[in-house]
Amino acid sequence: AQKITQTQPGMFVQEKEAVTLDCTYDTSDPSYGLFWYKQPSSGEMIFLIYQGSYDQQNATEGRYSLNFQKARKSANLVISASQLGDSAMYFCAMREGTGANSKLTFGKGITLSVRP
Amino acid sequence: DAGVIQSPRHEVTEMGQEVTLRCKPISGHDYLFWYRQTMMRGLELLIYFNNNVPIDDSGMPEDRFSAKMPNASFSTLKIQPSEPRDSAVYFCASSFNSAQYFGPGTRLLVL
Numbered sequence: 001a002q003k004i005t006q007t008q009p010g011m012f013v014q015e016k017e018a019v020t021l022d023c024t025y026d027t028s029d030p031s032y033g034l035f036w037y038k039q040p041s042s043g044e045m046i047f048l049i050y051q052g053s054y055d056q057q058n059a060t061e062g063r064y065s066l067n068f069q070k071a072r073k074s075a076n077l078v079i080s081a082s083q084l085g086d087s088a089m090y091f092c093a094m095r096e097g098t099g100a101n102s103k104l105t106f107g108k109g110i111t112l113s114v115r116p
Numbered sequence: 117d118a119g120v121i122q123s124p125r126h127e128v129t130e131m132g133q134e135v136t137l138r139c140k141p142i143s144g145h146d147y148l149f150w151y152r153q154t155m156m157r158g159l160e161l162l163i164y165f166n167n168n169v170p171i172d173d174s175g176m177p178e179d180r181f182s183a184k185m186p187n188a189s190f191s192t193l194k195i196q197p198s199e200p201r202d203s204a205v206y207f208c209a210s211s212f213n214s215a216q217y218f219g220p221g222t223r224l225l226v227l
Contacts, residue, residue, distance in 0.1 A: 035215060045207060045218035091159065102147045102211055103172060106159040 003027065004092050004107035011112045013082045020067070021077040021110050023092030033095040034075040035104065036066065040088040048090075051075055079112075087114045118142070120219035122208050128225045134196040137222045140189055141210030149216060150183055150193050151207040159207075165191065198226045 005024045013019035025034065036048045051059045051066045059066040067076040079086055089111050093104045121140040129135055141148045149164040163173040168185045176183070180199070185191040195202055203226050209216040 033214075037218075043205060043223070044220050045209070047215045047217060050215050102149075102166070102213075102216070103161060103164060104149075104216060105161075108158050 002107075003096075003105045004094055006092055006107035006110050008110045011110060012115060013079075013086075013112065014115050015084060016081055018078060018080045019082055019112065021079070021090050021092075021112065023075045023077065023107060025073050025075060025092075025094050027073075027094065027096050029096045031097055034066070034068070035093040035095070036064070036075075036077045037091045037093065037106075038086075038088045039091065039109070040085075045091070049077070082114045084114050084116060087112060120208055120210050120217055122206075122219035122222050124222060125220060126223045126225075128227065129198055130227050131199055132197045133226075134194065135198045135202075135224060135226075137193040137195075137206050137208075137224070139191045139193070139208030139219060141191070141208070142212075142217055143189070145210035145212045145217075146188075147211045147216075148185060148191050149207075149209040149211070150191070151209065151218075152204045153207060153221075154204045162193070195224075198224075200226045202226050 003026050032053045034051045038046045049059050049061045049064045049066050051068045058068050063080045065078045089109045091109045092107045095104050123138045146167050150162040153159045162175045163183045165185045183193045205221045205223050207218050207221045209218040
């Protein structure tokens with residue numbers, strides 16, 4: 001089974017609207033972390049947001065928030081007030097275990113296009 | 117603060133040549149990772165180090181690939197001999213107990 005699943009082939013959103021990018025994960029480890037990265041067309045990988053498995057509240061970082069539903073094993077990224085610069089590929093990733101095991105497993109990514 | 121630095125940014129070489137990719141992690145980070153990204157396979161972890169010691173190299177595709185981290189501020193990924201199927205973007209990333217921060221990547225083309 002895939003550890004990180006991102007099934008949306010591509011997403012479109014109108015500028016200034018909110019958009020949700022889906023991510024489901026699979027792990028039997030009670031301690032894990034979930035990450036979202038943005039990869040614009042220029043190619044760099046930009047860290048956006050992190051959610052720990054024991055965090056009680058959903059993570060937020062500016063216009064980014066993570067809708068963490070532990071029982072459903074989902075960690076969807078919500079981008080509010082979309083901007084043209086948000087057009088990019090978005091990757092969900094998971095780290096299993098504690099910091100001693102810092103290996104990340106990435107999903108295949110979702111392409112987001114923001115329309116003016 | 118400087119982020120992760122990688123060189124070269126682009127490399128074009130011929131099959132059979134040796135390729136060396138370089139990485140300088142963020143100062144103070146104790147983990148360093150090498151990834152490869154292709155359209156077909158996505159992002160793959162090749163190897164990672166903790167405090168300069170290789171921890172997991174199970175992602176290294178074959179013996180043609182080798183990586184070293186002689187000190188906390190420098191790592192290399194070497195491919196010898198290179199093959200066309202090695203063409204990809206190679207990322208280096210570093211972390212300290214949390215998120216991994218990526219370098220700009222090296223775009224490698226093997227002809």
